[in-house]
C-alpha cells in the first residue's frame with residue numbers, strides 16, 4: 001500500500017498515483033485529506049490524531065474504503081477501532097529525521113500496542129534495511145508490517161532499495 005503525503009499539489013499528485021495504481025493491485029491511501037481521497041477515488045485515507053476522526057471519515061467514505069489512524073497509546077487504538085478504522089500506524093518506533101517527533105516510542109511500546117490492539121498495526125519511523133528484522137523479531141499477530149520513507153527515498157537507487165527491503169521482509173514473514 002502507498003500512502004501519499006505530498007501536501008502541495010496534493011490533488012494532482014493523488015490523481016496521478018490513483019491512475020497508475022489502477023493498473024496494479026496496490027492500494028493508494030491519502031494522508032490526512034479525506035476530501036482529496038474522495039475526489040480522486042483513492043482507496044482510503046490515513047488520519048493523524050489531529051485530523052478528522054475516523055468515525056466521521058467512515059461516514060463520508062463508506063464501508064469499502066481503507067481508514068488508518070496514527071496511534072501511540074492503547075486508548076487511541078481502542079478509539080480508532082470503535083470509530084471503524086481498518087488499521088493503526090504506530091511510531092515513530094525509532095528516531096527519524098523525516099518528521100519532527102517528540103520522542104521515539106521504541107520496540108517494547110510498539111509490541112505492547114500490538115498485543116492490546118484489535119486492529120492490524122503498521123510500524124513506522126526510522127525503519128530501514130538494517131533494523132527491519134529486529135522490528136519484526138517478536139511479531140505479535142497484529143503486527144502486519146512496516147511503513148518507510150527514507151529507507152527508500154533517501155537512497156541513490158529507489159528501485160534497488162525497495163527490492164532489497166522487500167526481500168528482507170518476505171524472508172522474515174516466510175521463515
Ligand SMILES: Cc1ncc(COP(=O)(O)OP(=O)(O)O)c(N)n1
Pocket residue numbers: 003031032046047048049051068070088089090099122123124147
Ligand atoms: C502508517 C502510518 N503511520 C503514521 C503516519 C503519519 O500520519 P500522521 O499521524 O497524520 O502524521 P503527519 O501526516 O502529520 O506526518 C502515516 N502517514 N502512516
Ligand SMILES: Cc1ncsc1CCOP(=O)(O)O
Pocket residue numbers: 091092093095096097098099101124125126127147148149150151
Ligand atoms: C510519517 C511518520 N509518522 C511517524 S514517523 C514518520 C516518518 C517516517 O519516516 P522514515 O521512514 O523516513 O523514518
